[in-house]
Amino acid sequence: MIRVLVVEDSATMRHHLRESLAADPELQVVGEAIDGGQAVELVGRLRPDVVTMDMMLPTMSGLAATEHIMAEFPTPILVVSSADRQELFSTYNALAAGAVDVLEKPRGDDSDAGWERRLCSAVRMVSRIRVITHPRARLNGRSRAEATPPAPVPAAPAGSALGVVAVGASTGGPGALTQLLRALPAGFRTPVLCVQHIAASEPFAVAFSDWLAGQTGRNVSYATDGMPLRRAAGRVLLAPPDRHMLVADGLIRLNQGPPRHSCRPSVDVLFESVAAENGSSAAGCLLTGMGRDGAEGLLRMRSRGAVTFAQDEASCVVYGMPREAALLGAATYVLPPARIAARLAELAPREGVLP
Incomplete structure (x- = not known):
């Protein structure tokens, strides 16, 4: 059983996510969060296998929640987001911060056909990924990348100039x-x-x-x-x-x-x-x-x-x-x-x- 935490502030969308995931016998919704702070707390307490993350959340944004989760409790995160431009940029920031993949929210048109199936498939795929504490995550005031000295660069080989x-x-x-x-x-x-x-x-x-x-x-x-x-x-x-x-x-x-x-x-x-x-x-x-x-x-x-x-x-x-x-x-x-x-x-x- 793949245990899923749903993070979404819209009650309607949260219900849709819950019902869609419940239709798959391999998936179990173990918790729901309506803001980023609650998402971080529930990930630490419930330790789900996958988090579905909205970006536009009250109190703490989905991006900030992603950064906290990847620093403190590395967990595969599937961003479920709309195609609004502001939200798109937040989505890519979340992917850069360690989220694994993105699924667009239903649009309310013909493109929604099969959306529930795509959601369940994406959650199953994301659950198979072994994530790490993300290098961008801030730990004790500095990142892991900063804390680890870079490896020496090998000498450049002779050859053609780079084209x-x-x-x-x-x-x-x-x-x-x-x-x-x-x-x-x-x-x-x-x-x-x-x-x-x-x-x-x-x-x-x-x-x-x-x-x-x-x-x-x-x-x-x-x-x-x-x-x-x-x-x-x-x-x-x-x-x-x-x-x-x-x-x-x-x-x-x-x-x-x-x-x-x-x-x-x-x-x-x-x-x-x-x-x-x-x-x-x-x-x-x-x-x-x-x-x-x-x-x-x-x-x-x-x-x-x-x-x-x-x-x-x-x-x-x-x-x-x-x-x-x-x-x-x-x-x-x-x-x-x-x-x-x-x-x-x-x-x-x-x-x-x-x-």
């Missing part, structure tokens, strides 16, 4: 991407192409670029089909919702080819194209996520001379995709996101000119 960075991430990715991009130097000009799996509706996914730009101070946008890679200097380009992103003949291309590992966009599609197109002038980074998308593509990149990175287990929300890459021998280095950024900075052209 493109390909990044893949899934569950836990918003936080890891933020850490990586923030740690890159301000003058970093090498294009960064990123596939982030977001298991949510298009309004959630579209807002991600604006949120990531605000978090990192970088030029972040969704890729457009046919853009020359050279024009992407100094930019972070994301694969749009439901589109594969790849590089071919010096151009960034988008398509709706078959999903890979049930994913579209797929990290493997991006990595394999970069391996073929850019070879040793590329770097590949596979960050936190469930499943194995990107592991074989990262191996392909390494076989073509690219420098490849997998996020280390200690800093991952979910050590799935990076673990698969490490088992395949696909990663040249296994490092936390900020240390990956330090290596990328060493590899980038000194004058910011693409090779």
Whole structure:
């Protein structure tokens, strides 16, 4: 039995959540909270397997409650939120603070068909994730990341100047991407192409670029089909919702080819194209996520001379995709996101000119 704590201030929505979860014989609602403070208290007392978390709560917000829970009682959190812009940004902040996934609340239209089934499926999926005390959580006045001295950065290998960075991430990715991009130097000009799996509706996914730009101070946008890679200097380009992103003949291309590992966009599609197109002038980074998308593509990149990175287990929300890459021998280095950024900075052209 998977024990669930429901956090929601609306009595109507709380009833809907309770009834939807009760219909699944594997799920049991063990408590309900109507504000963030009560949520933190109940997590400590009841120790549920999963928390469904609303963002807009009285007294203490869902974001603040998420941060407290992940610092004090690490528990898988599924954010159940609306597509309101303010709430979207709070949702991504919660994902960066350690929440595992997001499900949009019912809209009251045809898109609601099967919502109860999607909720129960998401709760079951989230319950399988082993979460950790999140590095962003404040403990005794400083974060765990600050308390742990960084590992030394290996010496940069000789090779081609860095022409493109390909990044893949899934569950836990918003936080890891933020850490990586923030740690890159301000003058970093090498294009960064990123596939982030977001298991949510298009309004959630579209807002991600604006949120990531605000978090990192970088030029972040969704890729457009046919853009020359050279024009992407100094930019972070994301694969749009439901589109594969790849590089071919010096151009960034988008398509709706078959999903890979049930994913579209797929990290493997991006990595394999970069391996073929850019070879040793590329770097590949596979960050936190469930499943194995990107592991074989990262191996392909390494076989073509690219420098490849997998996020280390200690800093991952979910050590799935990076673990698969490490088992395949696909990663040249296994490092936390900020240390990956330090290596990328060493590899980038000194004058910011693409090779």
